[in-house]
Amino acid sequence: MVTLIKNGELYVPDYIGTKSVLIIGDKIIKIGDINEEKLLGLGLDVQVIDATGSIVLPGMIDPHVHLMGGGGEGGFATRTPEMQLSEITKSGITTVVGCIGTDGTTRHMTTLLAKARGLEEEGITTYIYTGNYHVPTPTITSSVKDDVILIDKVIGAGEIAISDSRSAQPSLHEIAKLAAEARIGGLLSNKAGVTHFHVGIGKDRLSFLHRILEDYEIPPSNIYATHITRSRELLDDAIALSNKGAFVDITADHETGEWITYFKENGGNMEQLTISSDGNGSLPKFNDEGQLVGYGVASPQTLFSQVVSAIRENRLAISEVLSLVTRNTANALRLDQKGLLKEKSDADILILDKETLDIEHVFSRGKHMIRDKEVMVKGTFEK
Incomplete structure (x- = not known):
């Protein structure tokens, strides 16, 4: 799965402004300016999340x-x-x-x-x-x-x-x-x-x-x-x-x-x-x-x-x-791949509503665990 998170205000945890985050598999591949049109033109299965009005944080x-x-x-x-x-x-x-x-x-x-x-x-x-x-x-x-x-x-x-x-x-x-x-x-x-x-x-x-x-x-x-x-x-x-x-x-x-x-x-x-x-x-x-x-x-x-x-x-x-x-x-x-949004780190990411700070999305090693406030992945024996 390829995921593009765009237009979010990034805290890595320090604030670095409005940027895009590209996830491939379980890793963050790029943070910065990402050409969405070219990415979609590659023919890959890309999930695009518009994080306008949201803040993007490490898990x-x-x-x-x-x-x-x-x-x-x-x-x-x-x-x-x-x-x-x-x-x-x-x-x-x-x-x-x-x-x-x-x-x-x-x-x-x-x-x-x-x-x-x-x-x-x-x-x-x-x-x-x-x-x-x-x-x-x-x-x-x-x-x-x-x-x-x-x-x-x-x-x-x-x-x-x-x-x-x-x-x-x-x-x-x-x-x-x-x-x-x-x-x-x-x-x-x-x-x-x-x-x-x-x-x-x-x-x-x-x-x-x-x-x-x-x-x-x-x-x-x-x-x-x-x-x-x-x-x-x-x-x-x-x-x-x-x-x-x-x-x-x-x-x-x-x-x-x-x-x-x-x-x-x-x-x-x-x-x-x-x-x-x-x-x-x-x-x-x-x-x-x-x-x-x-x-x-x-x-x-x-x-x-x-x-x-x-x-x-x-x-x-x-x-x-x-x-x-x-x-x-x-x-x-000493968890070097955790706690930061950086290229090559694990794709553990939260997206919060900027005003309410409610959790909108959760990614764990690139896996979309919560989407639009809904739990997408439950434990084996959870109802």
């Missing part, structure tokens, strides 16, 4: 989703469900990284790998972290390093829990050894080799991660902390960590725009900041005694809705917010 990367569900903190009946393809694409997401959270007993790494492969067969790009909250952490090959090296979809370790009553209460040295294994695996397989840390509400906040950078030979770019907006104090700690070169991640919620603004105004390194959805993860609420008092399920849609809210309600620049779900995330995870 979003969600670096933290529970593809096969999560949770169970309230018992077996509170295990959250698997994620379906259209839940992801309707949210403007074209690349996901799956993880296991609290439950590494009834949810297995091999199942997560199979779910990731299935979603990729259906049309999006998928990766996974090896492990879960606990240390030692579950793996496929019995080694974090070997998982990263030998299994194509494994790009790092995670989500490893710190500062949380649900963690395994690991020592600093245990955490450092795990991060070192992930890094070495990344070096030997040309992957990110990051360790993705779940950060709870504990009083130690990010102290383990600061100490790893101070006391061990772990490069800061291999540290990636998420859930950093649980409190103002934790976000201040994340700002300091970002300025050391580590990546930090906001879990999208109704205050995401305010958190981004605070991060920026208080000296956080905006190139080290990303946003994720925690999609299909559980949202348990505990009281001060650690008792479960409420429960919910995160949605991937929150990621897109909070990007829009940050732009419209908090008056943040489109390119600035967009970077947090495209270019920055691609840099954190």
